[in-house]
Amino acid sequence: MSEYTGYNGNSLDFLKKNKILVGDSVKILGDITYSGIVMPRYEHSDDKHIVLKLKSGYNIGLEINKIKKIEKNPSIEKNIEKNQKIEKSSDLPNILLLSTGGTIASKIDYRTGAVTPVLTAEELNSSVPELGKIANIDTKVLFSEYSENIMPEHWLKIAETVKEYSKSDYSGIIIAHGTDTMHYTSSYLSFSLAGFPIPIVLVGSQRSSDRASSDAALNLIGAVKFLTESKTNGVYIGMHQDENDETIACHIGTRVRKNHTSKRGAFQTVGNVPAFLIVNNKIHKNIEKKFFTTDEFEPKIKINEKVALVKYHPGYNPDLLKNIIDSGYKAIIFEGTGLGHIGENMYPIVKMANEKEIFMGMTSQCIDGRVRMTVYESGRDLLNLGIIPLENMIPEIAVVKAMWVTGNTEKYDEIKENMLKQIASEFTT
């Protein structure tokens, strides 16, 4: 690893000329004067900016053309690496932060530029100093995976850990998680840990912490505010509401999707406003309903992975569905069209699946709105063939629920009953 990681062309020349290395604490004079630590950048960055981590924990990008002077600030040099022990305050609430990987949980080694996925309490507090003022944070690293590599076995590990803290003195639990599949994980935890008494919030970041626009710090601060002040329980996803830094949204973990590949406000509650908003550090509650149907915490964490998601489209070949049936799947979630339809060329194979007592649930690829299979002849045909309309459950969440339901019972009638039973706010009226 170079001491100039990610810098190239003009910005590399600029650093070399001024004898500044990545990780150096510097003072920069321009229209405004900034003090902070020079951060590494990604390979594909432009060569016109350097990125500075300010004392507040936020990163900014500074155009080198506009820098009048840059000088090392020896007095606070690399202070972030000292990992000084943080004293707990008995006046503050306690929060547990579990780290699973993803951009949010990564820490950059300021000297080498390597991204290391391990986050200790001290490192966290020194990178986001506001956190220590609002809560005592204990951290635990569960594993370190990009979220596209999070598998049901990782869900199990998270649930196994979380369930041990149902009677702790924590006000809530943060799960730092990659954003790609965060809503799948939040759904699984919502079902498997139904009734869990303290709030859980999954937090990620859309921009890595070496980018000027990183959302990591503010998402974490918002999450801690939410956990310590919301007086609720349930499983949520806490992320930027939109492109501005004023509002963090906490979405119900079974009603949320990642709806944009890169925007900071990528996560949205489907068909509704987020359950909670943290606007300029004040909490706004948008829902009155209880998150869990049950108040008893009886974890059921088993999973069966033999669940298939079938997204229907014109030209979908029913033989693919037959392959799924022949492979021993226990449940099929259709992403049908419109109100919950698939083409009539699917009927013979659907009939076969029904005869084998494979659970078939219908959701809509429209994502928003409710399936209604009684309106058109096609829907009524599919009902007669044994497909169960899953109301307005989001397709991705229905897949997770089916894995969880079929993991906990093998009986068709119980599977059907549990798929339709409200457990963790997965249906809305």
Added chain:
Amino acid sequence: MSEYTGYNGNSLDFLKKNKILVGDSVKILGDITYSGIVMPRYEHSDDKHIVLKLKSGYNIGLEINKIKKIEKNPSIEKNIEKNQKIEKSSDLPNILLLSTGGTIASKIDYRTGAVTPVLTAEELNSSVPELGKIANIDTKVLFSEYSENIMPEHWLKIAETVKEYSKSDYSGIIIAHGTDTMHYTSSYLSFSLAGFPIPIVLVGSQRSSDRASSDAALNLIGAVKFLTESKTNGVYIGMHQDENDETIACHIGTRVRKNHTSKRGAFQTVGNVPAFLIVNNKIHKNIEKKFFTTDEFEPKIKINEKVALVKYHPGYNPDLLKNIIDSGYKAIIFEGTGLGHIGENMYPIVKMANEKEIFMGMTSQCIDGRVRMTVYESGRDLLNLGIIPLENMIPEIAVVKAMWVTGNTEKYDEIKENMLKQIASEFTT
């Protein structure tokens, strides 16, 4: 079929008591006086309303409790069934309306209550009288299918028909189509008929014409306005913009999705405003770019159906992908997570597909935003394994494009080149 089709309980009693049958032309006195034709209703309707088709062509629901008097109006009784021949006006533009089925193209027989899918010019004009004032409309029934039963073979039939009218005196072509898969059909036509000189607009309705809130008439009027006044070409979907009746949106046929199961404003342009809005019958143009890259009309209408859509999720079993490969598929469109990722457990099978020169394209299940596979290690791994990032093409549209591209060439390099080449506004910057 009963003469009271769809009416039950109180509303049925009300009609019987007043000796009114479905199809009768009546005058209703209440707070406001209405004249119109009593419409049949669906089986699951409530028993508190009757539905009246007004002379304007719009339907309204009237609460029977608020009706002071209902009387037959013999002078205009069932005039809608007379199918009087409409005279063409040489001052008006000519429009061709092709009917493929769906709610929009259905007509209710006012006597029997049966929904008949065949729409003649006369029937259309008598049910939406405004149309005759703005254009001469010729109609042709291609087939009559719910859109969930529209298959690529139907696309072929539509394209074969449309391509014959490239040198006609029509100002544009309306395709009446069920809404469920309208965006798949619009995409196919966009690719196969690239360069077609006159505008094509697919029109559906979210509420059937026996419902008080039917959007059929206004969508048709908006479409005719668009075709006769927009001075453009391309393939669009014309539907209500939202729940109010003031605005019809015309969406680019390759950038549109059905995003709600039942709302009238279900169709939305992904990540952008609609290309055209018709607000109170005035056209607003929101885009300047040409719809087609080419100005030459050289139809390429072949399709290969051996294209699979794989929506990745935690727990997706790579064996399902292996089944697809073993079944001789020519192309696989991944709906990956986030910026375009799938789990590393997929790598061995992806490698196998690449060795067999099966085209693999990456889109995102986020739907909005661009895939970017150079940001994270996972993305770079997948690039090395031969997966091609499809920029911001919508997954459903990418599947259609892959069917079309592989239908017109079998060579891997040409497939790749054509999948990435802008044809019909499927990529935006």
